[in-house]
Amino acid sequence: MTDRPETGARAEPDFDEEYADLGATTRNAMEIAETSMDIVREFVPDETLADRLRQKSVHSMGDIEFQHLLRFTGTGPDGDPDEDAPVRAGARAVLDAATVVTDITMVKAGITGRGHDCEVIKAIGRGTELAERTGMTRTAASMLELDGEGALDGSVVTVGNAPTAALALADCIEQGTRPAVVLAHPVGFVKAEESRARIREACEARGVPAITHVGRRGGSGLAAALTNELIHVATDVRTGELELPPGSGDDGGAA
Amino acid sequence: MTDRPETGARAEPDFDEEYADLGATTRNAMEIAETSMDIVREFVPDETLADRLRQKSVHSMGDIEFQHLLRFTGTGPDGDPDEDAPVRAGARAVLDAATVVTDITMVKAGITGRGHDCEVIKAIGRGTELAERTGMTRTAASMLELDGEGALDGSVVTVGNAPTAALALADCIEQGTRPAVVLAHPVGFVKAEESRARIREACEARGVPAITHVGRRGGSGLAAALTNELIHVATDVRTGELELPPGSGDDGGAA
Numbered sequence A, B: 001m002t003d004r005p006e007t008g009a010r011a012e013p014d015f016d017e018e019y020a021d022l023g024a025t026t027r028n029a030m031e032i033a034e035t036s037m038d039i040v041r042e043f044v045p046d047e048t049l050a051d052r053l054r055q056k057s058v059h060s061m062g063d064i065e066f067q068h069l070l071r072f073t074g075t076g077p078d079g080d081p082d083e084d085a086p087v088r089a090g091a092r093a094v095l096d097a098a099t100v101v102t103d104i105t106m107v108k109a110g111i112t113g114r115g116h117d118c119e120v121i122k123a124i125g126r127g128t129e130l131a132e133r134t135g136m137t138r139t140a141a142s143m144l145e146l147d148g149e150g151a152l153d154g155s156v157v158t159v160g161n162a163p164t165a166a167l168a169l170a171d172c173i174e175q176g177t178r179p180a181v182v183l184a185h186p187v188g189f190v191k192a193e194e195s196r197a198r199i200r201e202a203c204e205a206r207g208v209p210a211i212t213h214v215g216r217r218g219g220s221g222l223a224a225a226l227t228n229e230l231i232h233v234a235t236d237v238r239t240g241e242l243e244l245p246p247g248s249g250d251d252g253g254a255a
Helices: A012-026 A029-041 A049-061 A064-069 A085-095 A107-112 A128-132 A138-148 A161-175 A194-204 A220-238 B012-026 B029-041 B049-061 B064-069 B085-095 B105-110 B126-133 B138-146 B165-177 B192-206 B220-238
Strands: A070-073 A100-102 A120-122 A154-160 A181-184 A210-213 B070-073 B101-104 B120-122 B156-159 B181-184 B212-213
Touching: A029 B049, A049 A064, A049 A070, A049 A085, A049 A220, A064 A070, A070 A085, A070 A194, A085 A154, A085 A210, A085 A220, A100 A107, A100 A220, A100 B070, A107 A120, A107 A194, A107 A220, A107 B105, A128 A138, A138 B120, A154 A161, A154 A220, A161 A194, A161 B138, A181 A194, A181 B165, A194 A210, A220 B105, A220 B220, B012 B212, B029 B049, B029 B064, B049 B064, B049 B070, B049 B085, B049 B220, B064 B070, B070 B192, B085 B156, B085 B181, B085 B212, B085 B220, B101 B105, B101 B220, B105 B120, B105 B220, B126 B138, B138 B165, B156 B165, B156 B220, B165 B181, B165 B192, B181 B220, B192 B212
Parallel strands: A100 A120, A100 A154, A154 A181, A181 A210, B101 B120, B101 B156, B156 B181, B181 B212
Antiparallel strands: A070 A210, B070 B212
């Protein structure tokens, strides 16, 4: 199969035939994705909404053990910790066509355009003047500028790359900003883990639902995948496959 | 520090002051990146060009052990395997302002716009008709369409997400296509690892330098980071910090 004569010709008909055959096993990306999720479900529980995000984390990281690194911050109607709370809050925000805010272009590029009416905006590119004047990172400045415009309140805020953006977001939340849900997944060796701990601390103190993880790994791919799963949960609610408990104030709201 | 009164006010002067202070330790993203690379260099060798890519993989994956998963395909002037060959080939292609081709938008979004004159294009979005007609994935079809246009020859081709794009690329190479260098880093449980093995096999057989990895992990962030490191190597050559051995045919070329 790999030993075809090297003709230099790239006649489309040959490719058609070859890929029509290959198609018998791979068929299309949807089937690959479904097969992949079937494999994931052999190793990750499939009971709760949080489990759906655990599955997605394993899928996007290509690592079965990553499921154990996710952390869910939020409370249920009874005020007790509830892992599903940030998933419900995120799905409700998507159904309400809330704004989705990402830190950088790469995360925005990874968020599906289908299944929602949310505007997806990126922070990066804003706050240039503030960054130059103060020496803070561009991503931190961009997050503060968005906050000043009120763009973070009620939004799905996803930080996939920049620890300083997550640190700035934690400060905004402590100052009174109320995203619908926060996803924080910076990767790396400097301030990434610390920034996610700060997000958990600020979100728990102020009643903002959040999805984060522990450790040094993570990144834009994970952040986009988990945001997409909130969109998929919202789609399942919209199509009647899934029902969320009524009300949303019990999942967070101002402390 | 986290216990400031919740005033709801987000006066910029407060933030300025706070971040100017924070700036004393984090200063800016460049410093975070440098500190981070210093940590990485404690755990990854710093001897060869391939080591630079190992360092970058560790940095982008947030995992010190990832360095051992990279694979370098290529030969030196003596015809023996040479891990630095694909790095040299990639840097030379960047210096020649070769086209950089990515499979999906997210990888393209992660590639720096600085330090090179390369046009960066993405495959996805092309080949729609071919995909519909044959049932192959859109990313596979898009890669074949680019190949039909001759856009892969002499290019830096980076596949970060789609196994079927990597499989299609391997077929193109076996048909006679000659990228300057291939980076293949699909993530996941279905065909990702297989697609990278196929790239290694095709590239080794046809003398195309390649950077890949083993295992199920990987993804767009890794692919973009390694492509960016080729750009950084090229910059070091341009500024005289680094010298590449003359000639390039010895790093690959038609078998």
